[in-house]
Amino acid sequence: xTHRTDAAxxxxxxxxxxVAIAARADMAAxxxxxxxxxxxxxxxxxxxTRDGQAAEDxxxxxxxxxxxxxxxxxPERGQASAWIFTIARNIWIDAxxxxxxxxxxxxxxxxxxxxxxxxxxxxxxxxxxxxLHEALKTLPQEQVELIRLSFFDEDSHSTIAARTGLPIxxxxxxxxxxxxxxRAALEELK
Amino acid sequence: xxxxxxxxxxxxxxxxxxxxxxGWSLAVACHLAMCPQCRDQLALAEATGGALLEELxxxxxPADSWEALKTRLAAAPQDKAAPVARPASATIxxxxxxxxxxxxxxxxxxxxxxxKQVLIKTGDPTTQARLLCIAxxxxxxxxxxxxxxxxxxxxxxxxxxxxxxxxxxIEDADGSLTHQPVADEHEDCICLAITDAPLKFSSRLVxxxxxxxxx
Numbered sequence: 001x002t003h004r005t006d007a008a009x010x011x012x013x014x015x016x017x018x019v020a021i022a023a024r025a026d027m028a029a030x031x032x033x034x035x036x037x038x039x040x041x042x043x044x045x046x047x048x049t050r051d052g053q054a055a056e057d058x059x060x061x062x063x064x065x066x067x068x069x070x071x072x073x074x075p076e077r078g079q080a081s082a083w084i085f086t087i088a089r090n091i092w093i094d095a096x097x098x099x100x101x102x103x104x105x106x107x108x109x110x111x112x113x114x115x116x117x118x119x120x121x122x123x124x125x126x127x128x129x130x131x132l133h134e135a136l137k138t139l140p141q142e143q144v145e146l147i148r149l150s151f152f153d154e155d156s157h158s159t160i161a162a163r164t165g166l167p168i169x170x171x172x173x174x175x176x177x178x179x180x181x182x183r184a185a186l187e188e189l190k
Numbered sequence: 191x192x193x194x195x196x197x198x199x200x201x202x203x204x205x206x207x208x209x210x211x212x213g214w215s216l217a218v219a220c221h222l223a224m225c226p227q228c229r230d231q232l233a234l235a236e237a238t239g240g241a242l243l244e245e246l247x248x249x250x251x252p253a254d255s256w257e258a259l260k261t262r263l264a265a266a267p268q269d270k271a272a273p274v275a276r277p278a279s280a281t282i283x284x285x286x287x288x289x290x291x292x293x294x295x296x297x298x299x300x301x302x303x304x305x306k307q308v309l310i311k312t313g314d315p316t317t318q319a320r321l322l323c324i325a326x327x328x329x330x331x332x333x334x335x336x337x338x339x340x341x342x343x344x345x346x347x348x349x350x351x352x353x354x355x356x357x358x359x360i361e362d363a364d365g366s367l368t369h370q371p372v373a374d375e376h377e378d379c380i381c382l383a384i385t386d387a388p389l390k391f392s393s394r395l396v397x398x399x400x401x402x403x404x405x
Contacts, residue, residue, distance in 0.1 A: 025268060027263075030263075034259065039250055039251070040246045042250075043247060044243050047246075055249070055251075059251065060255070063259055067263060067268065068266055068268050069268075081237075082236045082239065082240035083240070084243065085240040086239070089207070090208070092208060099212055100312070101212070101215055102216040103222075103285060104220075104222045104284060105283075107276060108223060108283055108287075109277060109278060109279050110283035112225065112226060112358065113226065132238060136238075136242075136245075147203075147242070150209075151206075151207045152242070152246075154209060155209065172200050176198070179202075182238065183234070
């Protein structure tokens with residue numbers, strides 16, 4: 001089994017695989033997606049839980065949820081990797097932390113719709129996987145590390161604070177700064 | 191609706207990463223329901239999570255990982271798009287409406303003088319969530335915060351020492367802020383407030399009745 005290690009070449013066919021899984025329970029597409037993503041989903045969950053067995057179990061739950069919910073994935077609305085990330089994250093919150101994560105309902109009558117329904121085009125462009133990987137590459141290493149820690153460490157602020165000896169307020173403002181830089185880098189790439 | 195007070199990146203990233211606890215997340219989700227701009231920002235943060243996931247060094251699992259999953263698929267039918275029953279219109283957005291068990295007209299308020307409130311049960315022991323209704327033109331007692339307070343305006347508006355807050359606006363107040371929110375004249379102001387410590391009221395009288403009123 002070989003795995004991509006070049007971060008600049010994410011699997012672009014993932015979206016099509018998810019669509020095939022939804023359309024015809026395509027087992028070959030699901031196996032390909034599993035080979036691409038399961039080692040990284042496992043890595044993500046291992047970082048959060050620091051428990052190999054839990055990471056394996058939660059990865060399996062994530063893959064099962066991808067299989068079951070494939071019909072909810074809308075390739076027009078976002079990246080496949082973002083969708084997979086949110087599924088793994090929600091399973092971690094639900095099954096490992098035993099917490100609820102309140103979320104808005106996109107079809108709620110009380111939801112305030114965007115003023116210009118066409119705006120997502122621009123957003124989609126900005127969030128294209130390639131642009132994000134590019135933008136991340138332009139950031140100083142320690143800023144990427146801060147963003148990474150805020151996603152991959154259960155208690156990022158206090159962990160970073162302990163490691164660097166900085167007050168939590170300073171850590172937070174540095175993470176804000178780093179995310180602002182990422183946003184600016186994406187603007188420049190447009 | 192023009193929103194002037196948005197989610198800051200702390201809240202946005204913590205919510206996107208899944209590290210924000212349920213109580214704070216409830217306020218964030220209510221703001222998101224009312225703010226298309228912050229929904230775009232959330233999508234960006236989650237796309238960043240996805241991109242970073244792709245960049246992680248792969249961790250190999252047990253050799254039978256795929257086989258084990260495959261045997262479970264047989265017993266895992268794909269979700270059919272089941273229609274969810276939704277009202278034709280609503281004032282209070284999800285997810286808050288479900289927490290309250292209904293929309294505005296079903297709420298059983300508890301009177302607090304110039305304001306009325308209802309405490310909201312969540313599974314988060316570190317925070318207290320409440321829905322507040324401040325009477326038009328009236329102030330709530332001046333208070334500071336032992337900790338953080340997130341307030342999301344759902345209807346009407348209020349102003350305090352910081353600014354004016356209208357529908358959809360979120361105020362993120364820390365322990366250093368002493369404020370006296372006053373509802374604007376035209377209508378009652380309904381807002382969701384999340385706190386992680388009891389409010390500290392400037393008035394001794396209010397402090398005295400605080401435990402009785404459960405505020």
